[in-house]
Each structure stands twice: as C-alpha cells, then as structure tokens.
Amino acid sequence: AQSVSQHNHHVILSEAASLELGCNYSYGGTVNLFWYVQYPGQHLQLLLKYFSGDPLVKGIKGFEAEFIKSKFSFNLRKPSVQWSDTAEYFCATGGGNKLTFGTGTQLKVEL
Amino acid sequence: KAGVTQTPRYLIKTRGQQVTLSCSPISGHRSVSWYQQTPGQGLQFLFEYFSETQRNKGNFPGRFSGRQFSNSRSEMNVSTLELGDSALYLCASSLRSAGALGDGYTFGSGTRLTVV
Numbered sequence: 001a002q003s004v005s006q007h008n009h010h011v012i013l014s015e016a017a018s019l020e021l022g023c024n025y026s027y028g029g030t031v032n033l034f035w036y037v038q039y040p041g042q043h044l045q046l047l048l049k050y051f052s053g054d055p056l057v058k059g060i061k062g063f064e065a066e067f068i069k070s071k072f073s074f075n076l077r078k079p080s081v082q083w084s085d086t087a088e089y090f091c092a093t094g095g096g097n098k099l100t101f102g103t104g105t106q107l108k109v110e111l
Numbered sequence: 112k113a114g115v116t117q118t119p120r121y122l123i124k125t126r127g128q129q130v131t132l133s134c135s136p137i138s139g140h141r142s143v144s145w146y147q148q149t150p151g152q153g154l155q156f157l158f159e160y161f162s163e164t165q166r167n168k169g170n171f172p173g174r175f176s177g178r179q180f181s182n183s184r185s186e187m188n189v190s191t192l193e194l195g196d197s198a199l200y201l202c203a204s205s206l207r208s209a210g211a212l213g214d215g216y217t218f219g220s221g222t223r224l225t226v227v
C-alpha cells in the first residue's frame with residue numbers, strides 16, 4: 001500500500017525564517033503527491049500537487065515543493081514564513097481511489 | 112461555486128446511539144470520500160463512493176457504513192456509538208478518482224462528533 005511519512009511533528013520558527021517540511025513516500029507505481037494545510041479552525045485546503053512534469057511545483061501562498069524521485073521525497077518549502085502560516089501541514093499520496101495522509105506537521109510561527 | 116457542505120457541524124451523542132452525517136459535494140464532483148480525524152491517529156480513510164458505488168473501504172468496523180445518492184450527495188452512519196468514535200468526520204469530493212492524475216480532494220469543514 002502507498003504511504004507517506006512526515007518526520008517533523010512539531011516545528012517552531014520565527015517570522016521570516018525559511019521553512020522546509022519533509023515528506024517521503026513509498027513508491028507504488030504512478031506518482032500522485034499532495035500537500036494540504038489546515039489553519040486553526042478551518043478546513044483542509046490544497047497547497048499544491050504533483051503527478052507529472054516539472055518536479056518543482058509552485059503552490060498557493062508562496063509555497064513550493066520539489067519531487068526528487070531518487071530520494072522518494074516531496075518536501076515542502078517556503079523562503080520566508082509569516083505568522084499567518086501557523087497551521088498543520090499534511091503530505092498525502094493518491095492511489096486506489098483514495099488519498100493516504102501523513103501524520104501531519106504542526107508549524108508554529110512566532111513573531 | 113459552492114464548496115463541500117457537511118451537516119451538522121456539531122453533534123453530541125450517547126454511547127450506544129447511532130448517528131447519520133451528511134455531505135453535499137461540489138457540483139459535478141462524482142467521488143465522495145469520508146475520513147475520521149483525531150489528534151492521535153491523524154486522518155484515517157473510511158470509504159469512497161463514486162456513482163453510488165463504494166469503491167474502497169478503510170479498516171473500520173462494520174458499525175461504520177455509508178451510501179451515495181444519485182445526485183452524488185453522501186451519508187455516513189455509525190451505529191452503536193463508542194466513546195472512541197469521538198472525532199472530526201471529514202467529507203471530501205473530487206471530480207473523478209482521488210489521487211488519479213493529480214485529482215485531489217476538496218474538503219468540507221467537518222462534523223465534530225462527541226460521544227458521551
């Protein structure tokens with residue numbers, strides 16, 4: 001079964017710091033990878049996705065992710081975080097008519 | 112266009128009761144999936160429906176069931192509620208098949224179920 005693992009469970013950063021959240025996936029044939037974000041009290045929203053083409057994917061709110069096949073990784077990055085980026089971030093892989101989510105990374109950005 | 116609508120937003124039930132949750136997907140989306148979200152377990156897949164057919168089911172007991180109607184609206188039912196069923200239940204819709212060719216989910220705000 002396809003799966004993803006997120007290594008950082010809690011991350012605390014100061015505003016303007018750079019962000020990189022790790023995500024590794026198990027290879028199951030076709031690659032469908034996603035990052036979702038859940039702001040406090042809000043529903044899950046799609047940040048970005050990759051299934052083919054340019055391995056550097058740009059998403060909303062200045063986020064990007066790079067698909068590195070040789071490392072089975074799909075890490076999420078942002079050059080400069082803001083306090084409003086405080087949220088929980090989920091990596092997910094698709095296949096078999098479902099998305100399988102990682103355990104999530106809780107990001108707290110301090111002023 | 113309207114998003115994914117889940118009703119009710121909050122529910123408090125007693126152990127042993129049953130509950131039905133409702134989800135209206137985005138217009139045109141034919142796939143509806145359900146997830147259970149808890150702090151300890153994260154997002155756990157319950158089941159997925161497409162054109163009224165259940166195509167995939169997660170590792171949950173038979174007390175959890177669902178269905179989809181011809182207009183793509185979906186309901187999930189939990190019978191004989193247990194304290195451990197307390198969670199946020201999320202519905203998500205997608206155009207064709209979640210995960211295929213980058214077809215991701217659009218999530219609803221969820222139903223917060225508390226079992227006392």
